Amino acid sequence: MKILVTGGAGFIGSNVADGFIRKGHKVVIIDNLSTGLKSNVNRKARFYEVDIRSAVIDKIFEKTKPDILCHHAAQIDVRKSTDDPIFDADVNVIGSLNLLNACVRHKVKKVIFASTGGAIYGEQDYFPADENHPANPLSPYGVTKLTIEKYLHFYRETYGIDFVSLRYANVYGPRQNPYGEAGVVAIFAERLLTDKKAVINGDGTQTRDFVFVDDVVESNLLALNYPKSDIFNIGTGIETDINSIFRLLRKITSSKQRETHVPPKPGEQQRSVLDCSKAERLLKWKPKNSLQKGMAQTVDFFQ
Template sequence: MTRVLVTGGAGFIGSNLVDRLLGEGHTVAVVDDLSTGKAANLEAAWAAAGDRLTFAQVDISAPEVADAVAAAAPEVVLHLAAQIDVRRSVADPVHDAMVNVIGTVRLLEASRRAGVRKFVLTTSGGTIYGEPPADALPVAETYDGHPGSPYGASKRGVEEYLHTYRALYGLSWTSLALANVYGPRQDPHGEAGVVSIFGGRMLRGEDITVFGDGTQTRDYVFVDDVVDAFVRSIDAGDDVRCNIGTGEQTSVNELYAAIAGLAGHDGPPSYAPARPGELAHIALDVRRAAAELGWAPRTSLRDGLAATLDWLRSSGS
């Protein structure tokens, strides 16, 4: 069993990952400043894990994060804490870089001092490649586009440090480039996470606004499948970036119809002008994750949407 440090472990993806790690018998230390994450996301984990779970409320961009890593003495760091809001990154790129670049470098430095053997970075397959042309979709890890937002730039740029720490200190790494993740615990009141937002509004009987004409496409991957990729990367996929998605494009209009069908919601959405800087189309080629991690997405969109709606209903969101 492995001692694992999960940054961002009180967040949407992180808390689902913590549950899985504890279920497999690992010891887990969570570092999170609770800026968007919630202590309540770890309630089930505390109940199940006892002293195999520890929590430190620390900002990864602050020097104190080094003490938290040293105290946890992990073998593996799964780094999910981030400034995740693309529009906030445009409005305040310095804050974005403080968390996503400086915070990651602080963690890398603390990790090599603590003798960590593996560092897993969470990056964003929806932003680091920019807007690939249609004939490059689904986009492979080798595609050399440029990000259209400071968030994409911080996520892409900080990956260079992984190569550097491997060369200088022998620290192995994997970078998981996630598509659009959805599932239980994604904030239905947040700025991101269209499945939770649409589902929550439909269940509350509220109107929904689609920005643009709804033909824009994304690659939607269920959180349990994403968690499985992190678990596999503990012992595989060394020193590569792997896309984690489905390879399939789903339009916002198709997604709306699928969620409406499951939620029993009638009527079309309202349409508003597209938001500047939004991608038209993206999907990720996941063949490298199959080869390196033995990973594949297992959950159909319909099953994942149904599970998300069940959670929205039961949590009263």
């Protein structure tokens, strides 16, 4: 199959593109390199440095004729979305609609969408959250991801374009950006390895569901041939607090750094964990990498 991957120079998108190429698929990558790196782009992929909001998108679809759109390009900074929700919506909603309209015009069969678990559900009513959990996003970022899922349903009903929305938990692994706001694993790993101070927001008891990027790649591969349109949580179902992440990485890196706590970030979610039994049952997916194994591979990447 020919697959167009947006955000294919970024952390998750580039790993997914590599996975598609390993399976023999032809891959086209679109990325504006605002946060992605040209060095992440697989040499076997055809690369276009273009913003997803651009009018050029239609010409790329016309030229490359993809069978499937795998949409990972996004404004992913939750705090930036809060500071500038108009920019967030412009990239995430308007940009996605530009892609979806191109899908209609050029007869793309399916969209695989990189959605979000924690940010869509907000503060959870029950743990772990399944796909039927109320969607109460606490950030514009979460609102835009949920909005795109609703548009995907519209395009499915109106134009017959199937979709699989993958609601990722907290993805970590090689190529994660250690300098942004997101990605506590990458931030801690890089700082512990270079003996820079790693700080924990608040008391560190806030929990997340950490899923290794290789497992996320596998979910995208399985989504290619899934015969229906659907939404799946992609996580581990295991809550891990931030203090434990720091201590595990400190052990793996052999750092002697002591824990440093700073005031909590306003509006930060306290607990987040996903029920992924639906993906295991229908998509035949389940995570294979333990936290210890995934963290060790991540540290190896940053060394």
